[in-house]
Amino acid sequence: MKYAEDGIGEQYENIMDPIQTCQTLQEIVQRLQTEQSSLVERYEWLEAMINHVPDFIYAKDREGRFLFANRAIVLNNGFRTVEDLIGLTDFDIHPSEAARDIAAVERRVMEEGRPDLGIEEKRLTGEGWLMMSRVPLRDRSGKVIGIVGASRDISARKRDERLMKAQATLLQSVARGIELPDLLVQLKSLLEALLPTRRANVWLDAGLSLAARESEHEFAIPARDGTLHGLLVVGADTTDDAALLEFLTGVAQTIGIAIDRHRDAERIAFLAEHDALTGLPNRASLDRQLQALLGATSHLPCGVAVAFVDLDHFKLVNDSLGHAAGDELLKIVAQRITDELGPAGLVSRVGGDEFIVVLTPTPIEFDRRLDEIRAAIAVPLQLCGMELRVTSSIGFACSIEHGLTAAELFANADMALYRVKANGRNGVQLFSPALAEEGRHKLARIEELRRAIERDEFVLHYQPQRQMLTGKVIGVEALVRWQHPAKGLVAPGDFIPLAEETGLILAIGEMVLRKACSQARTWQDAGLSPIRIAVNMSARQFHEPALAGQVAAALAAARLDPQWLEIEVTESLIMQDVEGAIERMRELKELGITLSIDDFGTGYSSLSMLKRFPLSRLKIDRSFIADIPADPGDMAITSAILALAKLLGLEVVAEGVETADQADFLKQAGCDFLQGYLFSRPLPAQEMDMFLLGR
Structure with a gap:
């Protein structure tokens, strides 16, 4: 207070102002230095982070010159450092046609001030695809001063899409019921398009014995019953990943489904014409073949013979040894008839233990040939550890004398067979008009008996x-x-x-x-x-x-x-x-x-x-x-x-x-x-x- 009163205080304050000012400046300098250091550190951190991103990131001015680019772009374009790229344009790096396309897109973004997002483009360097996004670069006032671009490598995704599309194409073909040879041709084309540098083969059945080489992948082609139809063998590559291997596994499974369906269709077509147990033609198939044969032999003096062959006491075999043994017996008999008949005739199983044999004209008389068939059937055989001798009854009719149509011959042969059974079985009987009269009489008696029941x-x-x-x-x-x-x-x-x-x-x-x-x-x-x-x-x-x-x-x-x-x-x-x-x-x-x-x-x-x-x-x-x-x-x-x-x-x-x-x-x-x-x-x-x- 004293100094103030004497005027000394005012002088002291004037002396202290410069000192305080210096201290303040020093603090400001230190703060600016600290902030600058922080900014540099932050910039370096940001740059490092951007450089570690696998996506391509860059900035250009309005003239298309690079202002910034991360390491992914630098290396992808063949440069060592970002400084080597700064100031260059795409015309300095890529072919002129590709550079013009890029410049046109970027110019439109800058002129319209609207981003261009999620555009898929083929890579300009190397193989593959990129998803490009470009946005305008603006200053603090909002003026467009350039462009910022980012792209991501979507080659793997595009490849996966192609794999999925290829597999869907195969599945659609299977669903449509495409023939197996055509499906395999389609598969070959798809694999060549997807894997143009690879060797790919489908080995069916016999190919199972061929082992894949070290540079090949091997994929099992499974069957519905758990066995294998074959193998899909594809050349290997160091770039192969789980997605590709999974795709190829799915392809092999699809081939298996197609083969199962193909064989099912073959089996259905076969069963439509054949007996499932013996493999002989069925009645529908025999009818067609017999009708054609009747037309072809109508001018011959002896025509053809139709015989009904019935196994004697077959039910006893089923009842005593079981149906599996009965089925085995039917297969043996079918083979014996086929072998004895040879190419000079037809044989069909029409149900149960009954067969129809059609004999074509030969120098041997029909009844003698049928006796030979009956003898072949009767050869002793082993079944379930037991020796059996199966006899048969055969009735037959001839086309020249007993009917010109399949229906007439079947009916007359059946009547002759009935006579053999009535006479004790194990014989051969030719149809005669007397049998037909007897048959008509029998039908009349059946109708009479039916009326007797109705009339009590x-x-x-x-x-x-x-x-x-x-x-x-x-x-x-x-x-x-x-x-x-x-x-x-x-x-x-x-x-x-x-x-x-x-x-x-x-x-x-x-x-x-x-x-x-x-x-x-x-x-x-x-x-x-x-x-x-x-x-x-x-x-x-x-x-x-x-x-x-x-x-x-x-x-x-x-x-x-x-x-x-x-x-x-x-x-x-x-x-x-x-x-x-x-x-x-x-x-x-x-x-x-x-x-x-x-x-x-x-x-x-x-x-x-x-x-x-x-x-x-x-x-x-x-x-x-x-x-x-x-x-x-x-x-x-x-x-x-x-x-x-x-x-x-x-x-x-x-x-x-x-x-x-x-x-x-x-x-x-x-x-x-x-x-x-x-x-x-x-x-x-x-x-x-x-x-x-x-x-």
Whole structure:
């Protein structure tokens, strides 16, 4: 304060101002130096960063001279440093045409002041593609003073797009069903376009043994079933990456799909004309070939022969050895027929175990050639470790005598085949007009039988079964008869075989079952003591899945207690399919009915099988009774059957008993029940009423 009062303070402040000013300047200088250093460092850092970017970045003035470029551009254009590039234009670096194109684009960007973004261009140096973007370079006032450009190498992406497009093209071709040879040609063109410097081959089947060389890639061509169709072999390169290898793997898989489809198509085309199991022509193919052959041989004196060949007892092979063995047998037979026939004819499998053979004219007679085919089929063979000899039945017709069309020849050959089977099989039969007449008669009988079912022309007769010890009637067997409006009463032997063959037996059998149950109930309602009524079951009816339901319905409709119904099945019937028969018999047994085996002793069932059947009775076949007591062998067999039945706890009925001597023997042998003309013939229902009342 004192200095101030004396004026000294003012002088001191004046002295201190320059010092303070110097200090301030020094600080400013230091700050500027620091900022400059920071800017330089920041610039160097920014430059380093830009130089490490793989994209191409540059700036040019309005005259197209380079103001800046990162290292990627410098090196790509063949320079060592950026200073070597500064001040140059594209005309100094690239061919004039390319430089003019670049200048035109950049001039438009600068003049219009609008960016040009995401443009794909081929590289001017080297192979590949770039994605270019160019924007105007402006000063602080917004004036355009040049251009900034950036580009990215998109060669890999463009290549991947080409790979994807190529694979899509292949897949579309496969989807369109292009033929395999055409697809392989297309593949070769695609690979040559994508990999022009590479060697590429597709090795199919035989090529699998060729190993790829060190400078090649190997790609498996897979099949649908897991095996290989072949290999795709492509030359290798150091630039190959995962994307290319993945593409080539996909190509190999696409080829595999195409081959699978090609073979499927071939298989479908083959199956349209051939039998899948044997490879023989099928019926449609044979029809066409035969029609052409008939036209070509119509002028020849002997024409052609058409034969139906049927294997005897083929079902037994299937049932005993299995369907696989049956299929193997069919293939063997097909080959034997083909080998024996040679080029002089045609052979076709038309289903099951039936073949059609067409014989063309030769000096050898048709029946002799067919005998040779039959002999070839019958040569012993090994199947499932068993030696078999398969016989065959053959019926044939000749075009000159028996028909000018395939349909006529087929029908007539089939008729001849039917005659061979009726005569015991294992033979050859030529068609004759008599067979045709017989066939027409058979058709008429079938139609007549069908009308008889519709008109309910069938009636039942009943044959009593008498108990040996008491002499009482304990049951009856229902036997069907045809009450023909013109022929009178027709015995079952005259129509049952035809009904079995045509399947009409199912309707007849169901009718017999219903009428028998109804009659049994009628007798009970009339005050007669209940008796068991036995109904024969045909093979066709017994194997029907709905059998148990039909029996139950018949019992319910008649209000008959199941214990009064007995179902008779033949021994030969159940031996056709033992396991199936046992199952069906159990279903019937559960209903509460009685089961018996008819014609016992003729079906060759073993004791071990017999004890498995849920039976109550055996019926000794009349063939064993007829010669008693004159035939000791029949007596011994009958005694053995009776002893066996006792061991198994079964009752025995002897049918066909006609003499007192037969009855005496059966009584001494321990037979339970007798049935036959000795006591009564089969009687109509009204007469049976009187018989039962008098018992």
